Amino acid sequence: MNLSNLLMFKCKIIEISKFALKPLSSLEFLDLSRNWLYNTVLFESTSELGLSNIKVLNISDNPIYELSDKFNFWKNVWFRNLREIIIQRGDIKKCDFHALSRIEKLRKLDLSGNRIETISPYNFSYLEILDLSNNKLVLLPDTCSKKMFSQTNFYPALKVFHLQNNRISFTLALNIIGSCLKNLTTLDISFNPIRMMFYFAIVNCTNLEILRMDHLLGPIELYDFAFASFNLKELYLGNNVMGYMEGFNFTTILMFNPTLLVLHLTNIDLSHVNLTSMLFNLENLTELSIVHCKVENISPLLGFPLLSVLNLSFNYIQKLDSRSFQGLTNVKLVSFQSNRITSLEQSSFPNFIWESSEIIFDFSSNPFDCGCHLEWFKEWMKRNKNRTFGHLYKCNTPKEWNNQSILYLDTRECHMPSQFLILSFTIIGFISLFIFSIIIVRRLRWYSKCYIYDRKNKKLLMPPRNNQTEFLYDGFVSYNTRDRKWIMSELIEKIERKHEYKLCLHERDIIPGEIYVDEILKCIDCSRKFLLILSNNFMDDQWCLFETEIANHALASGKGDTLFLILLEDINSQYITRSLRTLLNSVAHAEWTTNKSGLKLFWKNVLKFMDET
Template structure:
């Protein structure tokens, strides 16, 4: 039968084949079953001599113990493949059969579809996996072009579906492609969870079932909020620790009502407290002390010279400022990098806030870099008198004259 193209023998009670039983290169369509395997005959090489089959249908045959991929290897041009009621447990990798347009695996025992078993089958028009044991439909087993295309149809009816959140994407896909799903909704029945058992997949509502806020998520959010609050509190305490210490000091040393400050200068131990960075010591001693103390006879309070070590430094600073008639800040980039200097600058701001801005004078030793110009410094520069150090002859006259006038007020 060298011209035989179609052979239908699918109601056999059982037949054993060898590699010569289907020896026909003209055969293109074959429907056969039920086949039986014997000790010396199996199906592995049954298509070696009929490689031009394009439509293959095997029915009612146990293929669970057969190397199906090896059996199909000669059929590189097959376009339609059916294994109906063949005890198939899993879908073999069919990526080498790129011309497949129709696949029918009805009435088998398939529980799971591995990812990428159909990735190369971009010409697939219909896939029938009905009446198997699937409980989940994995999006990755088909190429994205098939899910998005309009010509592809799918039948996964009569499977014991687990209608949980892992099936949310499929439920949404069906709603958007209902004309491409065979047997929906009547033959798509949920096997689990218990509240949806024996009900249609259409009763599964992902919006209400899968997007509830879990109590664990709420607990995590509350924990993160508390942690953020603790971190923020630590940050603020560290950033404003000197202000807090200053207010505590003010509260502990609050003056009784009716108190009036004496205007007599004899109550002050110093004419001015000088806040500066130790790296600017040379300028302090050679310029400021020389002019203000030795030439003008004013007494300055310098922390390196006049504050005796051994006490609480913060208290010593506050006491020295209280016993000084004036408050001078010698600002430089070194000053802005020093935490103790910034504490003294904070005290200057509080002095300004108490309405005693006339006691303050800022000396700018150099141009302050932009990263050091914070809000506190801006307030001081805007609200307080300041003078800039310069080596210009006329500028020096103005500089020293300003300091002299300030000390005499």
Template structure:
């Protein structure tokens, strides 16, 4: 027997081997010096002390499987003397009692536990306190609903593979401290949501399994960005109750572009809601047709904004060109279809000139312009304050007065440019110029005009029509009046 490398205990040979080992260890002679793999299926009521009290006999064992036995308990430091033990399988010990030291082993690297449903204190938080070198941990059918799993796993800093299935876990474990993890399996639990912050440090993670939990929505924050982009990363979230609505759009698009990285897709990815998609594959959920329909309220809001913009734009145009519009309305209303009426040389005008001015400049108009042109040279001038009879439509009266005047003189000043009616008269002058009657126009500048008042229309008038600046010096005024009189005498 001392040449055995692998041994399977059965009911028939367990007692003989037990006695053989016991006799050998009394003389401190290893019974199985080459035995490395040991499988026990005795199926009798006992505890680990029945086969481990002769630890010297089994000290070379590296693989130990004691599954499907009727152990009543795992004794204190049950495996501590097996100094080469690397793999321990203790599945389906459905009535075993254990404590915080039962799994003590500094050599243990792989541990598989299944259906340990009884504990002395009903709490598993410290069971791995004395086995810090475990790299692969598999736990099945053990209730952790009242256990702080993160605290339980805390001693296992070397973990590279973690499996906890059918554990009754409702919240995902914070695993950022376990930076060596390459594999995580939390299938058949009750997890409903996950945050990528729980895996931010797991740069080595290659596979994550969350099959058959309570996930109904998966978005971009479910995992860190580097895992979504990692080419060799595999994800299994099959058999979850997905809500195939617009909140799942991001994941649906990601799956479509990464089918080779999604385990079980599409057959095991079934919609639980909404009702029209229940029982159908996630692949049949088309976000483009469902999530990007134009909301009627958005359409209504867009139309309203458009109409409001048009109204504001139209109002601005009407305000800017109100005088031009009034002018054309007058033309259309009062002129013949083939064009407006012009006075011929044989016809007499009512006035020699219409004077457009601001009432604040009345003093200069009366003391200088009227005195010189009317009293001294006998020209008949039309002044709106004096010659336009109140009671009519003022716009029409001004147009009528300009039409019945041989000349149009604009007396420009800052006061003039601030006046709305003067701006109207400037617009009329621009139309007169555009109609080819620029010879009828004359501009008198009473002083320097501020730059903000010199708009494009006024620039055109100054560049295209005769004008003269009123001089302060008496000696220069004679030339000024000669210029004005020459304009008045020209036909």
């Protein structure tokens, strides 16, 4: 039989006979993922097979509990020509690569999404891609064996190494990895609780081009010259929580990186860092992304003739000066999304940036103060619709234009002939309105106010509830970031780690870069429950009040059983609004206390709410 590709994924297969696959001598690609095939079944079904041309085997999402010599179906000659093995989301805890010793020309091995804690290495001379992400590794895996006068490299051809989302905290072995994996070009250790990076930590990785250390879990200590490398081209560095990566001298940390092309920094406090000094030695940068880093001021970005992407979204920038961007002669994308910019002037950027048809702008989600001074920008957006996201540029002030697009800004009053004519028309209008009667005036006034209120609040409508029976999260948690300590030490510790519920936190689970309001609504829609953590900090936060309005709409829609309020403290009377009083009177809630008996009752009520379907 000349069949070359056979896909039998998600077929509920539990048994394969010994001779079922024997006629497939020309088979090159076999996908048996998402079935119920145990090690013993695979061992028996391939025991009678001879040599074949199979190159790729995917047995992901099967109950495979070990990779060892026990029931080792990999020793069958049928698999000898394999180039790629994919065993994702199995249940492997211990992994012995000796089991794959007969597959001499293996190029790619994907064991992501298992529960691997330890690995016994083996020499794979041709292995180029190794994916161990989403496992439970505590230490960096051994990549070579050193004896007194010799060294054995287990993966001499390895180019791409995925280790993200494990439990790795120590990186001392990075120097060893560098001396063993001479061909390594990509290393991903994101989503790990890494504690420190020493001096010249990756200098031995002579061919390393891409290093990903973003979304780190917990505090980290960075030493000077930690990322020094004469070959590194892309560096992604950041933490999941603001405050865990601050107080470092990034000027010296990034000093010896002359070949760096792409730099992404996320959730790092750079409020007191001079960007010009920090980036002084990175003259070859083509892409710079500094997101959620508390940047307030932009010092002149000089000496970056190759920079094509500049992303400074989700910072504290209020004003832009063209002198900061004079040197960006090759820029193609400029993003200042979700900063504190209230106005844009022609002097904010050099003329060549405004005039170039190839440059894309993103200033969405900034609190623009709309008035005559923005008329030029409104007209510029109309002429350059393909260069910006005009419908996302909303007014914050004045009140009557709140949440309205700048594209529809009414600037007719900016061109009134004279104050005398304005006064004349005002008097005539007042007399006319008076003649038509006070009743009509009042009706028109309330109609106008009602119209403005409806337009202002149109985004607060509750999205349609997810119809699926399974949710991505057990609960969405609405809280103020100043209450983060209680969230992490009490709520997460009790609900997630002890009772294994999956909660959605906006700081941790919403990835920067998307429209924040839309992402909040999506997360609420994908959550089974909705918890509001009330405090005076919460009631003083505009985003928290926005989420409170969503909760009120859910209550009005008959979904009050999905809501739960936690009161961290007594709420000041100035914050007791009609909406909050309605929630407190209609929705189950619990008050936080440090009293031992009260604390026991508190968690009993919270867990009872989470248990309800």
